[in-house]
Amino acid sequence: MEAPATIDVISEHNKKKQRRARINKIILYIALALLSILTLIPFFWMLSASFKTNNDVFTVPIQWIPKTWHPENYSIIWKQIPLATFFKNTIVLSVVITFIQLLTSSFAAYGFSKMHFKGRDTLFLMYIGTIAVPWQSYMIPQFIMMRHLHLTDTLMSLVLLQAFNAFGVFLMKQYYTSIPDELCESARIDGLTEWGIYRRIILPLTKPAIVSLTIITFVNTWNDYMGPFVYLSSTENKTLQLGLKMFVGLYDTQYAYIMAASVLSILPVAIVFLVLQKYFVEGIATSGMKN
Amino acid sequence: MKRAQHSHFIMQVTSTDEKISKQKHRLQRKNTLIAYSFIAPNFLGFFIFTLIPVVFSFVLAFMSWDSFSTPKFVGLDNFSKMIHDTTFWISFKNTFLYTIGVVPFTLLISLGLAILLNKKLAGVKFFRTAFFFPYVTSLVAIAVVWNMLFHPTMGPINQFLRMFIANPPGWTTSSQWALTAIVIVSIWRFMGYYMILYLAGLQSIPKELYEAASMDGANKWQQFKNVTLPSLRPTTFFVTIMLVINCFKIFDLVQVMTDGGPGRATNVLVYEIYNEAFVKFNFGYASAIAFVLFVIVLGVTIIQFGWNKRQEKA
Structure with a gap:
C-alpha cells in the first residue's frame, strides 16, 4: 500500500521539477531573443534605411519596413563615389596581406616550435616583446621609414607593415606546440626532411589553425581603419573604410545612400564570418588564453 | 709491432x-x-x-624633429613640454574616463551573456553569432549608423527618450555627452569578443565541482558565487587587462564618430599622437606622447605578468 504512494510522490516531484525546468528554458529563450534583437537593432535600422528615400530615413515612428522600396540606392552609390576602386583596393590588401602572413608565419612557427637551434628562444622573445607594444607607439618611426622609401600613399606600404605580424607567428606556434614532438622525431628517423615534415605532417594536422589565422587576418585587414587612414591619402588608393568615411564627409545628408554603402562594406566580411565563424571563435579563444 | x-x-x-x-x-x-x-x-x-x-x-621621444629640419637630441624637453600642455592632459583625462566607463560594463555584460549561452540549448549558436556580430563588422559603418541613431533631433534614440524626458542629451554634438555616446558604442562592439573569452573560461570549469556543490545542497546562486566566480578569476583578470589596454588604444571610433570633438571633448591619447605626428608633423613630441602610451600599456602588462607568476606558484 505504501510503496505506490511514495512512487506517486516522487513522480509528482519529478513532474514539478520538469515543469520548472521547462519554464526556466522558456524564460531563457525569451531573454536571449530580446537581447539579441537589441544587439542587432543598429543593423536592422541600417538595412531598412538603405532601401528608403532620404526623407523617409528619420520618420516618427520608425518605419522598420520601408513604405516604398528603393533598391536603386545600391546602384546609384557606385556612381557617386569610386566604390569599385575602394572595393578593389580593400580586396587586394586583404588577400595579399593574409596570404603573406599565413605563409611566412606558419613557416616561422614551425622553426620556433619543432626545431632546435642556438638563439631560438632569444629570437622568439623579440616577437613576444613586440606584441606587448601598441602599434600606435611605433607608428611614427614606421611612417618616417616609409617616407624615406617613397612608399607613403601606396598599398605596398600597408602590405609591408602588416604582413609580418608577430601575432600570426604567435598564434601558429600555439597550435604547433600542441602536436607531440615524437611525431616529428619518428618522421625524422624515417628519413623525412624538415620541409617534408612540415608539409606532410604539421600542415595537415593544423588546418583549423590555418583557417583561424586566415579569417582573423582577413577580417582585421578588411576592417582596418587607422593604418589606411595614416598612409593612404589619394582617392585612387583609398580602401572601403576610408571611402565610406569620405562619402559621409561629402554627402552627409544623403542618409539612405550612406546606409546602402555601409551595408555593402559590411556584407563581404559578414559572409566570410558566418561561413567560417567556428574557426574565428576558436582562434580568439586560443590566442586569448595565451597565458 | x-x-x-x-x-x-x-x-x-x-x-x-x-x-x-x-x-x-x-x-x-x-x-x-x-x-x-x-x-x-x-x-x-x-x-x-x-x-x-x-x-x-x-x-x-627624446628628439625634436618637425619632419623637414634635421632631428636634434633635446633630452627631456618633450616631456617637460607635455606637462604644461593642456591638450595632452585633456586627452589623458578623456582616455581615462573612457576606460572607466567601458571596462566595468563590458566585463559585466560579457560575463552575463557567456553565462546565458553556456547551456546546452538548441539555437545557442545563433545567439552567440548575434552578440559577436558587432565585433566583426566594419568600424566606419557602425560608427556612421550609430551617429544617425544618436542624431540629437531626428535620431531614434532621442525620439524614444522624448517619451520620458523633455530634453534628451545631444549625444555626439554635446561636449557633455559625446564621450558617453562613444562609451556606449564601444561596449556594444566589444562585448561579444570578451563573451567568447568568458565562454572558453566557463567551459574549462570541471563539471564535478558543480556536482559536488549541488550534493552539498548549494542552490544555483550559491553555486555561481562559490564555484563559477572563483574559477573564472583568471579569465576575469585577463579580460580586464585586455580591456584596459584596448581602451587606452582607442582611436578609430573617436575619429569617425566625433573627430575628437565637439571642441576637445573626445580628444583621446592616440588621437593626440595622430594629431601631433601627422597633422602638425611634430614627430619628436608625438613620439614622446606615444612613449607615455607605451609606458601605461607596459605597466598594465607587467601587472598581469606578475599576477600570472603568482598564480602558477599557488
Whole structure:
C-alpha cells in the first residue's frame, strides 16, 4: 500500500521539477531573443534605411519596413563615389596581406616550435616583446621609414607593415606546440626532411589553425581603419573604410545612400564570418588564453 | 709491432670519433641553417618593419624633429613640454574616463551573456553569432549608423527618450555627452569578443565541482558565487587587462564618430599622437606622447605578468 504512494510522490516531484525546468528554458529563450534583437537593432535600422528615400530615413515612428522600396540606392552609390576602386583596393590588401602572413608565419612557427637551434628562444622573445607594444607607439618611426622609401600613399606600404605580424607567428606556434614532438622525431628517423615534415605532417594536422589565422587576418585587414587612414591619402588608393568615411564627409545628408554603402562594406566580411565563424571563435579563444 | 698496431688502432678510433663529432657538428650547422630558412621570411619583414621602428620610437621621444629640419637630441624637453600642455592632459583625462566607463560594463555584460549561452540549448549558436556580430563588422559603418541613431533631433534614440524626458542629451554634438555616446558604442562592439573569452573560461570549469556543490545542497546562486566566480578569476583578470589596454588604444571610433570633438571633448591619447605626428608633423613630441602610451600599456602588462607568476606558484 505504501510503496505506490511514495512512487506517486516522487513522480509528482519529478513532474514539478520538469515543469520548472521547462519554464526556466522558456524564460531563457525569451531573454536571449530580446537581447539579441537589441544587439542587432543598429543593423536592422541600417538595412531598412538603405532601401528608403532620404526623407523617409528619420520618420516618427520608425518605419522598420520601408513604405516604398528603393533598391536603386545600391546602384546609384557606385556612381557617386569610386566604390569599385575602394572595393578593389580593400580586396587586394586583404588577400595579399593574409596570404603573406599565413605563409611566412606558419613557416616561422614551425622553426620556433619543432626545431632546435642556438638563439631560438632569444629570437622568439623579440616577437613576444613586440606584441606587448601598441602599434600606435611605433607608428611614427614606421611612417618616417616609409617616407624615406617613397612608399607613403601606396598599398605596398600597408602590405609591408602588416604582413609580418608577430601575432600570426604567435598564434601558429600555439597550435604547433600542441602536436607531440615524437611525431616529428619518428618522421625524422624515417628519413623525412624538415620541409617534408612540415608539409606532410604539421600542415595537415593544423588546418583549423590555418583557417583561424586566415579569417582573423582577413577580417582585421578588411576592417582596418587607422593604418589606411595614416598612409593612404589619394582617392585612387583609398580602401572601403576610408571611402565610406569620405562619402559621409561629402554627402552627409544623403542618409539612405550612406546606409546602402555601409551595408555593402559590411556584407563581404559578414559572409566570410558566418561561413567560417567556428574557426574565428576558436582562434580568439586560443590566442586569448595565451597565458 | 704489436704495440704499433695497437697504437694505430687507437689512432683510428680517435679519428673516427673526430669524424663523428665533425659530422655531428656539420649536421647541427645544417640543421640550424634549415631552421633559419624557415624563420627568415617572416623574421626579415618583422625585423625591418616592426623591431627597428619599436627601438627607434624610444630614441625619437627624446628628439625634436618637425619632419623637414634635421632631428636634434633635446633630452627631456618633450616631456617637460607635455606637462604644461593642456591638450595632452585633456586627452589623458578623456582616455581615462573612457576606460572607466567601458571596462566595468563590458566585463559585466560579457560575463552575463557567456553565462546565458553556456547551456546546452538548441539555437545557442545563433545567439552567440548575434552578440559577436558587432565585433566583426566594419568600424566606419557602425560608427556612421550609430551617429544617425544618436542624431540629437531626428535620431531614434532621442525620439524614444522624448517619451520620458523633455530634453534628451545631444549625444555626439554635446561636449557633455559625446564621450558617453562613444562609451556606449564601444561596449556594444566589444562585448561579444570578451563573451567568447568568458565562454572558453566557463567551459574549462570541471563539471564535478558543480556536482559536488549541488550534493552539498548549494542552490544555483550559491553555486555561481562559490564555484563559477572563483574559477573564472583568471579569465576575469585577463579580460580586464585586455580591456584596459584596448581602451587606452582607442582611436578609430573617436575619429569617425566625433573627430575628437565637439571642441576637445573626445580628444583621446592616440588621437593626440595622430594629431601631433601627422597633422602638425611634430614627430619628436608625438613620439614622446606615444612613449607615455607605451609606458601605461607596459605597466598594465607587467601587472598581469606578475599576477600570472603568482598564480602558477599557488
